[in-house]
Amino acid sequence: MTRIKELEKMARYLEPDSEQRQSISKEADAYMHQFLENLPQMPGYQTGELNGLKSMEIGEKGRPFAELIGILKNEVDKVGINSASGNHMGYIPGGGLWTSAVADMLVASTNRYAGIAYSSPGAVEIENQMIRWMASIIGYPEAAHGNLTSGGSIANLVAIKAARDFHQVNSDNVKKSVIYFTEQVHHCIHKALNTTGLHEAVLRAVPLNENYQMDVCALREQVQHDIEHGLKPFLVVATAGTTDTGAVDPLDEVANIAEANNMWFHVDAAYGGFFILLDDMKTTLKGIERSHSVVMDPHKTLFVPYGSGVVLLRDREALLASNAHTAAYMKDAYGLDDIDPADAGPELSRHFRGLRMWLPLHLHGLAPFKAALEEKLLLCRYFYEEIGTMGFETGAFPELTVAIFRIPEDSSNTLNEQLLKELHRDGRVFFSSTTIGGKLWLRCAVVSFRTHLREIDGALTMIRENALKVAVLNH
Numbered sequence: 001m002t003r004i005k006e007l008e009k010m011a012r013y014l015e016p017d018s019e020q021r022q023s024i025s026k027e028a029d030a031y032m033h034q035f036l037e038n039l040p041q042m043p044g045y046q047t048g049e050l051n052g053l054k055s056m057e058i059g060e061k062g063r064p065f066a067e068l069i070g071i072l073k074n075e076v077d078k079v080g081i082n083s084a085s086g087n088h089m090g091y092i093p094g095g096g097l098w099t100s101a102v103a104d105m106l107v108a109s110t111n112r113y114a115g116i117a118y119s120s121p122g123a124v125e126i127e128n129q130m131i132r133w134m135a136s137i138i139g140y141p142e143a144a145h146g147n148l149t150s151g152g153s154i155a156n157l158v159a160i161k162a163a164r165d166f167h168q169v170n171s172d173n174v175k176k177s178v179i180y181f182t183e184q185v186h187h188c189i190h191k192a193l194n195t196t197g198l199h200e201a202v203l204r205a206v207p208l209n210e211n212y213q214m215d216v217c218a219l220r221e222q223v224q225h226d227i228e229h230g231l232k233p234f235l236v237v238a239t240a241g242t243t244d245t246g247a248v249d250p251l252d253e254v255a256n257i258a259e260a261n262n263m264w265f266h267v268d269a270a271y272g273g274f275f276i277l278l279d280d281m282k283t284t285l286k287g288i289e290r291s292h293s294v295v296m297d298p299h300k301t302l303f304v305p306y307g308s309g310v311v312l313l314r315d316r317e318a319l320l321a322s323n324a325h326t327a328a329y330m331k332d333a334y335g336l337d338d339i340d341p342a343d344a345g346p347e348l349s350r351h352f353r354g355l356r357m358w359l360p361l362h363l364h365g366l367a368p369f370k371a372a373l374e375e376k377l378l379l380c381r382y383f384y385e386e387i388g389t390m391g392f393e394t395g396a397f398p399e400l401t402v403a404i405f406r407i408p409e410d411s412s413n414t415l416n417e418q419l420l421k422e423l424h425r426d427g428r429v430f431f432s433s434t435t436i437g438g439k440l441w442l443r444c445a446v447v448s449f450r451t452h453l454r455e456i457d458g459a460l461t462m463i464r465e466n467a468l469k470v471a472v473l474n475h
Contacts, residue, residue, distance in 0.1 A: 241272025
């Protein structure tokens with residue numbers, strides 16, 4: 001009994017008392033607000049050393065909270081890409097809504113298990129409400145359902161597994177089954193194919209048209225050719241907002257081909273999906289409502305923090321058939337009307353992800369989200385026009401919010417490699433690059449809700465200054 005009491009005394013250190021909680025909260029809150037206040041002046045990218053962090057070891061005794069905040073401030077939040085910044089214009093930036101952070105704090109503190117409705121019916125209802133809302137804006141019927149995931153990678157995995165299971169692709173027929181996508185498809189699709197065993201299927205890279213979209217004539221011809229040669233086309237993956245260029249495949253035409261050949265039509269709209277909230281973008285995304293499955297990332301164009309994806313399936317039964325399982329120890333949880341998140345995806349223990357969307361959507365309303373999306377479209381078009389007038393070669397007119405540009409007449413890509421290095425060395429704004437058809441292109445992705453006209457003008461100034469450096473170095 002004495003030992004138990006001794007252990008209890010030590011274990012209770014894991015439960016700070018009210019005074020300790022308030023002290024820690026005060027320090028954490030002060031740091032968070034200081035970070036957000038300084039954010040507009042912070043660079044989009046910077047290098048630094050991690051000496052203090054790398055030297056730390058877990059010991060028997062704890063460290064002062066102020067010391068740990070110092071490590072976070074100096075060796076985590078000041079080194080690398082500043083993902084929270086409006087000056088992050090590389091890749092497809094994640095969001096970082098502060099109100100979502102508040103929601104996550106509440107979720108972590110209350111620690112609701114959101115995997116099954118029996119455990120937390122309110123948490124599951126919030127998640128299912130978010131799924132129903134997203135299915136409705138896509139244009140799916142009431143029979144649709146989905147799952148909130150950690151991001152597009154797991155969401156795409158769920159969709160591709162459901163397509164495999166629905167079409168009963170297995171070890172006996174996989175080598176005669178055919179999957180279609182373009183070279184611009186996100187690499188998480190290839191990961192999903194490897195995970196599901198579908199990398200052994202016949203994989204067709206459909207050519208692109210001049211706007212970096214799937215060539216539907218080439219797709220139609222390839223499908224017909226495969227059928228004539230005894231193969232079984234079963235899955236076509238289109239993209240609504242490619243990472244490289246922001247291109248949207250011709251979804252409605254792809255849907256026609258999929259329907260005509262009894263194929264599962266999947267749309268990876270991780271980046272572009274939420275633009276459907278804008279009336280002017282509904283034509284661009286027409287056909288997405290005809291898909292069998294779609295993926296969207298709220299941590300991209302709904303601006304919530306990283307770790308937020310969603311997969312939606314037109315037919316909830318296909319989703320449940322691919323994921324639901326029972327276990328003897330869970331018998332008390334069965335028999336409720338709600339669809340459990342654990343039955344709609346691969347995760348059992350999982351974060352209660354719904355609140356980080358539910359709270360800001362209800363708190364702010366949809367209007368500011370729509371305004372931010374439209375602003376990003378206009379800012380990207382402004383950047384595209386301005387960078388062209390500066391003498392840079394540009395890619396296709398941006399359908400969404402990615403513009404690509406490069407120093408022209410650089411067949412070896414040497415000048416553009418130098419420019420990219422100079423931009424990274426400068427760091428005021430972070431840009432990334434990609435290679436298309438052997439050409440190195442620099443990418444400007446206008447996605448952060450904190451990117452406004454000030455940041456775009458600053459980016460243009462930075463590019464102009466560093467392009468002059470490259471010109472001087474090469475003359």
